[in-house]
Amino acid sequence: MSRRLFGLVRKEFAQILRDRPLLIILIWAFTAAVYAAGTGRAIESTDVATAVYDLSRGPASREFVSHLRRPYFKIVAHLDREADIAATLNTGRAAIVVVIPPEFQRLMDGSGQAHIQVLTDGALAMSATLSVAYLAAVSTQYVLDVLQDRATPAGSRGMPIPAVDARLRVRFNPNMSSAWFAALLELLNMCTMVSLLLTAANLVREKERGTVEQLLVSPVRPIEIFLAKIIPTIIVVLLLSALCFLLVLRPAFQVPMRGSPALFFAVTAMYVFAMTSMGIAIAVVARNLSQAIMMMILILQPMVFLSGAWNPPEAMSPWMRWISVVSPLRYYIDFAFGVVLKGNGLTLVVWDVVGIVVLGALLFAFALTWFERSLKVAH
Numbered sequence: 001m002s003r004r005l006f007g008l009v010r011k012e013f014a015q016i017l018r019d020r021p022l023l024i025i026l027i028w029a030f031t032a033a034v035y036a037a038g039t040g041r042a043i044e045s046t047d048v049a050t051a052v053y054d055l056s057r058g059p060a061s062r063e064f065v066s067h068l069r070r071p072y073f074k075i076v077a078h079l080d081r082e083a084d085i086a087a088t089l090n091t092g093r094a095a096i097v098v099v100i101p102p103e104f105q106r107l108m109d110g111s112g113q114a115h116i117q118v119l120t121d122g123a124l125a126m127s128a129t130l131s132v133a134y135l136a137a138v139s140t141q142y143v144l145d146v147l148q149d150r151a152t153p154a155g156s157r158g159m160p161i162p163a164v165d166a167r168l169r170v171r172f173n174p175n176m177s178s179a180w181f182a183a184l185l186e187l188l189n190m191c192t193m194v195s196l197l198l199t200a201a202n203l204v205r206e207k208e209r210g211t212v213e214q215l216l217v218s219p220v221r222p223i224e225i226f227l228a229k230i231i232p233t234i235i236v237v238l239l240l241s242a243l244c245f246l247l248v249l250r251p252a253f254q255v256p257m258r259g260s261p262a263l264f265f266a267v268t269a270m271y272v273f274a275m276t277s278m279g280i281a282i283a284v285v286a287r288n289l290s291q292a293i294m295m296m297i298l299i300l301q302p303m304v305f306l307s308g309a310w311n312p313p314e315a316m317s318p319w320m321r322w323i324s325v326v327s328p329l330r331y332y333i334d335f336a337f338g339v340v341l342k343g344n345g346l347t348l349v350v351w352d353v354v355g356i357v358v359l360g361a362l363l364f365a366f367a368l369t370w371f372e373r374s375l376k377v378a379h
Contacts, residue, residue, distance in 0.1 A: 004220050008228030016232060029190045030240040034248050038183030045130040046071045051094035053079040058105030067142050072134045089121050096120045096131050172341045179253045180341065185309050187244050188336055191237055191268065192329055195275035196296050198233045203283035204292045222371050230276045237272045238265055258343030267335055267353055274328045274360030281367035303329045331355035
């Protein structure tokens with residue numbers, strides 16, 4: 001069996017190495033795509049283009065506007081007419097417009113409550129939400145500064161206003177860099193997509209060309225054909241993942257590897273085995289390559305959204321949470337972030353590993369059983 005399996009694996013590697021467009025796509029997926037995700041998928045908003053329509057034009061309004069500074073806001077225009085507000089937002093010159101009413105100075109000097117109006121472009125919902133949150137924080141800080149100045153007049157030693165000194169400590173990502181999250185998540189998604197696509201597309205093409213039947217009349221068993229499809233994919237994904245860490249994650253984003261690299265790549269091999277088994281199951285059911293791709297899209301989208309990366313499972317509805325339990329990607333994301341960023345050992349990620357192994361075994365058994373049944377029907 002070992003000689004037959006080695007020959008089949010060598011054949012699979014030869015097919016991959018001869019396909020130069022495929023090699024370019026694979027290298028791009030684990031380098032340029034990960035880099036683009038880390039640099040272009042920022043969760044925080046910076047340098048938000050801001051326009052100011054100041055009707056007060058007093059010291060208080062100028063002081064408030066001075067708080068709208070980088071890295072969160074970048075003032076691009078001071079408007080003179082109310083009609084310019086809609087034009088500024090419609091043309092995209094500014095993403096947010098701050099309107100300061102004429103009575104702002106009088107209310108700030110007296111005991112009234114001053115108001116400002118914030119108009120934002122809601123087409124990009126996440127950016128708009130973050131910008132409004134930043135402005136709320138700026139307004140709070142401005143009010144605290146005003147109160148502090150009133151409580152402590154110049155040249156006197158007044159009693160400071162009560163305050164809470166919140167000293168926050170951020171674990172595992174002290175700089176709150178969204179690039180760590182986005183780039184690492186893109187690597188995990190690429191491992192998922194390449195594992196599915198490489199095996200499913202390869203097996204479907206062999207079915208279309210009739211080479212699977214040629215393999216079956218040779219002295220090989222279906223399990224050997226399956227292993228020959230899985231082993232090269234595991235090796236390719238592991239090599240490309242290591243390349244991604246060495247060329248992209250570490251030098252470009254300084255993503256640490258706080259846990260054991262051996263543990264990470266060992267469980268990654270198990271995860272790729274689970275996903276290649278799913279890819280083989282898709283290829284067994286699909287009649288052609290287009291059907292296989294449509295089935296992969298149908299499976300991948302729910303897997304990504306139910307993985308817990310963007311929305312924690314605790315925030316999902318109960319039925320969606322139960323569906324996510326049968327997704328290998330949910331366990332792999334928990335495992336990868338725990339090992340890479342937190343430095344967790346095997347005892348802390350053992351249930352994620354168990355979930356990946358159990359689902360991989362079930363998927364492999366299903367694909368093998370369905371493949372053998374289809375052969376019996378064909379004969």
